[in-house]
Amino acid sequence: ETGVTQTPRHLVMGMTNKKSLKCEQHLGHNAMYWYKQSAKKPLELMFVYSLEERVENNSVPSRFSPECPNSSHLFLHLHTLQPEDSALYLCASSQTGRENTIYFGEGSWLTVV
Amino acid sequence: QKEVEQDPGPLSVPEGAIVSLNCTYSNSAFQYFMWYRQYSRKGPELLMYTYSSGNKEDGRFTAQVDKSSKYISLFIRDSQPSDSATYLCAMSEAGSARQLTFGSGTQLTVLP
Numbered sequence: 233e234t235g236v237t238q239t240p241r242h243l244v245m246g247m248t249n250k251k252s253l254k255c256e257q258h259l260g261h262n263a264m265y266w267y268k269q270s271a272k273k274p275l276e277l278m279f280v281y282s283l284e285e286r287v288e289n290n291s292v293p294s295r296f297s298p299e300c301p302n303s304s305h306l307f308l309h310l311h312t313l314q315p316e317d318s319a320l321y322l323c324a325s326s327q328t329g330r331e332n333t334i335y336f337g338e339g340s341w342l343t344v345v
Numbered sequence: 346q347k348e349v350e351q352d353p354g355p356l357s358v359p360e361g362a363i364v365s366l367n368c369t370y371s372n373s374a375f376q377y378f379m380w381y382r383q384y385s386r387k388g389p390e391l392l393m394y395t396y397s398s399g400n401k402e403d404g405r406f407t408a409q410v411d412k413s414s415k416y417i418s419l420f421i422r423d424s425q426p427s428d429s430a431t432y433l434c435a436m437s438e439a440g441s442a443r444q445l446t447f448g449s450g451t452q453l454t455v456l457p
Contacts, residue, residue, distance in 0.1 A: 275447040336388035
């Protein structure tokens with residue numbers, strides 16, 4: 233079992249749909265992250281949860297809504313997305329004190345049509 | 346100017362070649378430097394981690410940091426087809442993943 237598991241791996245949704253991405257970490261970490269990865273662009277940090285508290289929101293559009301019910305689970309709720317939101321969404325986790333060592337999931341490929 | 350510049354490639358080399366991957370950066374406060382490897386359709390995995398200037402070796406991989414030039418490198422010796430992936434550099438000022446700044450990645454193909 234991988235350390236950070238993401239579902240679904242692939243998602244196609246219309247602009248009026250509502251969907252959610254799920255992430256679960258099995259590493260006992262206390263911080264979780266959502267990143268967006270677009271072609272030829274650097275990874276963009278979207279949300280951080282540390283000790284279940286959202287630490288910052290990097291000016292991400294409100295059509296992306298994170299939820300962290302506990303230290304092992306993280307969701308990204310999606311609604312009324314735009315085609316430019318099509319990308320690979322990566323979940324990651326880390327442990328306080330070793331925060332430069334983050335572990336990524338395999339990602340959820342999102343296509344907005 | 347981007348904070349971290351990384352040549353996107355693609356870079357193709359024959360098996361057994363020495364590969365050099367590089368990133369330049371503008372923020373002189375960066376102290377922590379990392380290299381991630383990302384296989385196609387997979388998430389990035391941490392390959393090398395260094396603090397401040399100097400070299401670090403791990404098997405066929407050597408990470409080099411030159412803070413005076415704001416330049417970091419990853420060398421792969423005796424490259425293998427299994428090394429074919431996208432390599433991402435990342436760096437931060439403090440030991441916090443929240444502050445990680447990534448390069449856009451270099452796509453490497455090692456031809457058998």
